[in-house]
Amino acid sequence: METKSDETFVLLGGTGDLARKKLLPSLFNLYKKGKLGDFDVIGTSRHDLSREEYVRHVGVNINKDETWDEFKENIRFARLNFYNPEGYEVLQKKLLGCGDQRLFYLATLPQHFDVITDNLAALDLVNETSKVLYEKPFGEDLRSAKKLNRTINELFPEENIYRIDHYLDKELVGNLSILRFSNSIIEPIMNAEYVDQIQIIASEDFGVGERGGFYDRYGAVKDFFQSHLLQLLSLVGMSTPEKLDAKCIRDEKVRVLQGVSIMDTMTGQYEGYRDEEGVDEDSTTETLAAVKASLDGPRWQGVPFYILTGKNLAKKYSQIYIQFDKNNQSAMAGDGTIPNSLVVSIQPDRGIYLVINTKVPGGMQTEPAKMEFCHACHHGPNTPSAYENLLAQALAGDQRSFIRYDEIEEQWRIVDGMKLPEPTIYKPGKVPPEVHNFIQDGEWHGLS
Ligand SMILES: NC(=O)c1ccc[n+]([C@@H]2O[C@H](COP(=O)([O-])OP(=O)(O)OC[C@H]3O[C@@H](n4cnc5c(N)ncnc54)[C@H](OP(=O)(O)O)[C@@H]3O)[C@@H](O)[C@H]2O)c1
Known part of the structure; x- marks a missing residue:
C-alpha cells in the first residue's frame, strides 16, 4: 500500500x-x-x-x-x-x-x-x-553556479537538494530511458555504427512575451540550450547505467557532458525583439541558436549532434530525431528508400515513432511509413504535467530527474566556452535560410 x-x-x-x-x-x-x-x-x-x-x-x-x-x-x-x-x-x-x-x-x-x-x-x-x-536557471555562468553549489553543499547534504529542469519531467523525456534501456532491439543500434546523425530541436512559435527583462540577460543559449537541450543530449548520449538509480544515471550523464565538443554555432534574433518590453534597444541577445556538437569516445565517434532552439519560428515543437542507415548499407540503398529514423516527439504531439521503408501495392516501389506509439491514444490526453511529476518525484525522494551539482557545472562549462557569433536577424514566423543551411548533410526534421 x-x-x-x-x-x-x-x-x-x-x-x-x-x-x-x-x-x-x-x-x-x-x-x-x-x-x-x-x-x-x-x-x-x-x-x-x-x-x-x-x-x-x-x-x-x-x-x-x-x-x-x-x-x-x-x-x-x-x-x-x-x-x-x-x-x-x-x-x-x-x-x-x-x-x-x-x-x-x-x-x-x-x-x-x-x-x-x-x-x-x-x-x-x-x-x-x-x-x-x-x-531553473541555476546560476548564469560557471562561476555563479559553482558559488551557489558551494553555498548549498556547505549547508545541506546533496541528498536533500533537488535542482529542477522541468523538461526532465515531461512524459516523453521520461520515456527516453525506458525506450533505450528496456528494449533490447534499440540499445544495440544506439551508436556510431548505425546512427548517422542526431537532432535535438525545441522550436517555439512565440516571442519573449512578458519575460523580456529576464530573457535579455540570458538568451537562447543560456536559457534553453544550457539546460533543457544539454540534458536531452546527455540522456540520448549516455551509456547504459549500471543501475537505473539516481547516482548511476547522473554519473553517466556527467560523463557525456564532460565529452561534449562544440563544432559550429549560429545565432539569430527575431525582428522586433529589441522593441519588446524589458529588452535593451541595442540588444545583441540571441533568440535562436543552432549548434553542432560531437561527443567524445567510441560510441558516438563521428556522429554529429545538431541542436536547435529558437523563439518566434514557424511552429512549436520539441523532438529528438535519430537518423540511421549510416553509409546507406541496405540492399536497396539508392532505390528510392529513405534512411530509417526514430523520433521521440516531446511536444505538442507526444509519442515515439520509427520510420521504415514499405512496399507500395502492385510493384516494388517503396514508400516511408511510421510505426507509431501515440502517447495520448494510449494513455489519454490528461497525463500528469511536468510539474505534477516533479513534485511527486521529490515527495518520493526520487532524484533521478533532478540535476546534480556536477551536471549543472558541466553544462555551464560548455556554455561559457562557446563563442557566439553576431545574431542574424530573422522575420517572426520564418526560419532563416542560415538555419536550413546549417546542416550540410541533410535537413532539420519537421522544421518548415
Ligand atoms: N512562470 C513560469 O511558468 C516558470 C516556468 C519555468 C521556470 N520558471 C522559473 O521560476 C522562477 C520564478 O518565476 P515566476 O515567473 O514565478 O516569477 P515571478 O512571477 O516574478 O514571482 C517571483 C516571486 O518571488 C517573490 N519575491 C521576489 N522578490 C522577493 C523578495 N525580495 N522577498 C520575498 N519574495 C520575493 C515574489 O513575491 P512578492 O512580489 O509577492 O513579494 C513572487 O512570489 C524563475 O526562476 C523562473 O525562471 C518560471
Missing part, C-alpha cells in the same frame, strides 16, 4: 507566476489523486496578505471542483522578505504546527537563491528529511 506522510510544501515566492500557474494546480491534482496525506501548503510573499487573500490570489488559475474547498483549508500564508530574518521566524512558527516532512520550493529568481539558502540554514528549518527544490 502507498505510504502517505505529513508533508509541508513551502513555496518561497508563493505569489509568483510559477506558483499560481503550475505549482498550486499540480498540488491540487496530486491531492485529487489521493497522493497527498495530511499536508500543508505555506505560500510566502513580501506583501501583507491575509490567508483568505492569498487563497483567492492563487485560486485564480485553479480548475475548481467540489474538492477545492477541502484542499484550500490546508493553504497558509507567511509574509517573508527573502532578505529579512524576521520573515523566516514567522515561517518557523508556522512550521511548528505542520508536518515534519518539509519541501521548500524556491519559486523565485535565481539571484535570491544564496540568501534564501543561508536563512533556511540559519534557523535550522531544513531537517534530515527535508527537500530543497531550486528552480
Whole structure:
C-alpha cells in the first residue's frame, strides 16, 4: 500500500507566476489523486496578505471542483522578505504546527537563491528529511553556479537538494530511458555504427512575451540550450547505467557532458525583439541558436549532434530525431528508400515513432511509413504535467530527474566556452535560410 506522510510544501515566492500557474494546480491534482496525506501548503510573499487573500490570489488559475474547498483549508500564508530574518521566524512558527516532512520550493529568481539558502540554514528549518527544490536557471555562468553549489553543499547534504529542469519531467523525456534501456532491439543500434546523425530541436512559435527583462540577460543559449537541450543530449548520449538509480544515471550523464565538443554555432534574433518590453534597444541577445556538437569516445565517434532552439519560428515543437542507415548499407540503398529514423516527439504531439521503408501495392516501389506509439491514444490526453511529476518525484525522494551539482557545472562549462557569433536577424514566423543551411548533410526534421 502507498505510504502517505505529513508533508509541508513551502513555496518561497508563493505569489509568483510559477506558483499560481503550475505549482498550486499540480498540488491540487496530486491531492485529487489521493497522493497527498495530511499536508500543508505555506505560500510566502513580501506583501501583507491575509490567508483568505492569498487563497483567492492563487485560486485564480485553479480548475475548481467540489474538492477545492477541502484542499484550500490546508493553504497558509507567511509574509517573508527573502532578505529579512524576521520573515523566516514567522515561517518557523508556522512550521511548528505542520508536518515534519518539509519541501521548500524556491519559486523565485535565481539571484535570491544564496540568501534564501543561508536563512533556511540559519534557523535550522531544513531537517534530515527535508527537500530543497531550486528552480531553473541555476546560476548564469560557471562561476555563479559553482558559488551557489558551494553555498548549498556547505549547508545541506546533496541528498536533500533537488535542482529542477522541468523538461526532465515531461512524459516523453521520461520515456527516453525506458525506450533505450528496456528494449533490447534499440540499445544495440544506439551508436556510431548505425546512427548517422542526431537532432535535438525545441522550436517555439512565440516571442519573449512578458519575460523580456529576464530573457535579455540570458538568451537562447543560456536559457534553453544550457539546460533543457544539454540534458536531452546527455540522456540520448549516455551509456547504459549500471543501475537505473539516481547516482548511476547522473554519473553517466556527467560523463557525456564532460565529452561534449562544440563544432559550429549560429545565432539569430527575431525582428522586433529589441522593441519588446524589458529588452535593451541595442540588444545583441540571441533568440535562436543552432549548434553542432560531437561527443567524445567510441560510441558516438563521428556522429554529429545538431541542436536547435529558437523563439518566434514557424511552429512549436520539441523532438529528438535519430537518423540511421549510416553509409546507406541496405540492399536497396539508392532505390528510392529513405534512411530509417526514430523520433521521440516531446511536444505538442507526444509519442515515439520509427520510420521504415514499405512496399507500395502492385510493384516494388517503396514508400516511408511510421510505426507509431501515440502517447495520448494510449494513455489519454490528461497525463500528469511536468510539474505534477516533479513534485511527486521529490515527495518520493526520487532524484533521478533532478540535476546534480556536477551536471549543472558541466553544462555551464560548455556554455561559457562557446563563442557566439553576431545574431542574424530573422522575420517572426520564418526560419532563416542560415538555419536550413546549417546542416550540410541533410535537413532539420519537421522544421518548415
Ligand atoms: N512562470 C513560469 O511558468 C516558470 C516556468 C519555468 C521556470 N520558471 C522559473 O521560476 C522562477 C520564478 O518565476 P515566476 O515567473 O514565478 O516569477 P515571478 O512571477 O516574478 O514571482 C517571483 C516571486 O518571488 C517573490 N519575491 C521576489 N522578490 C522577493 C523578495 N525580495 N522577498 C520575498 N519574495 C520575493 C515574489 O513575491 P512578492 O512580489 O509577492 O513579494 C513572487 O512570489 C524563475 O526562476 C523562473 O525562471 C518560471
